[in-house]
Amino acid sequence: MGIRVEVATAADVPVILGLAGEVEHWFGPMVGNPGFRRAVDEHIAQQRALVAFGSGGEPAGGVLFGGSSPRFAVHWLVVSDRVRGQGVGRSLMESVMERLTNGGGLASGEVVDVVTFGEDHPGAIESGARVFYERLGFTPAEPAPDGPEGGSRQVYRLTGPT
Numbered sequence: 001m002g003i004r005v006e007v008a009t010a011a012d013v014p015v016i017l018g019l020a021g022e023v024e025h026w027f028g029p030m031v032g033n034p035g036f037r038r039a040v041d042e043h044i045a046q047q048r049a050l051v052a053f054g055s056g057g058e059p060a061g062g063v064l065f066g067g068s069s070p071r072f073a074v075h076w077l078v079v080s081d082r083v084r085g086q087g088v089g090r091s092l093m094e095s096v097m098e099r100l101t102n103g104g105g106l107a108s109g110e111v112v113d114v115v116t117f118g119e120d121h122p123g124a125i126e127s128g129a130r131v132f133y134e135r136l137g138f139t140p141a142e143p144a145p146d147g148p149e150g151g152s153r154q155v156y157r158l159t160g161p162t
Helices: 010-022 032-047 087-102 122-126 129-135
Strands: 006-007 047-054 061-068 071-077 111-117 138-144 152-161
Touching: 006 087, 010 032, 010 047, 010 061, 010 071, 032 047, 032 061, 032 071, 032 152, 047 087, 061 087, 087 111, 111 122, 111 129, 122 138
Parallel strands: 071 111
Antiparallel strands: 006 047, 047 061, 061 071, 111 152, 138 152
16 A cells, blocks of 8 residues: 655645544544644644545545654554555655754654553554554553543653664
8 A cells, every 4th residue: 555644734624533533532622622633732832743645545544743842642543444454654744853853863862752541441452552552662651641531541652772
């Protein structure tokens, strides 16, 4: 699958909301949530939102990210069910890392945090999120507050060289 990753613009809001709708069963309501919509708009304005498209132009994934050295964060990442396991998530994360580190990789003392499903959350296995982050070098860290749907969450952390 050819994957094209782009900086999201206001025209991509419907794409991001459509992707969000695909995972509301794991994360709770997002599409109609004013706070989520505000976060999307803010990330787009800061050029901290990316969208991925397949070779046919179909929406494949999206990510919101932020922070500054030494602490960065992936705030939200989604890959469409129909293309999961085809490199979309990896392509998005590679693009995030290039933008956060100006292409240089993490420096000593820098970290990237992402909150994902807790070990006991049904989405942890079905989505493959925990395994995905581990394959990228992230390691489980401290628990995070439960998600809006009541499911457990955990911080995963990528640390720069020591």
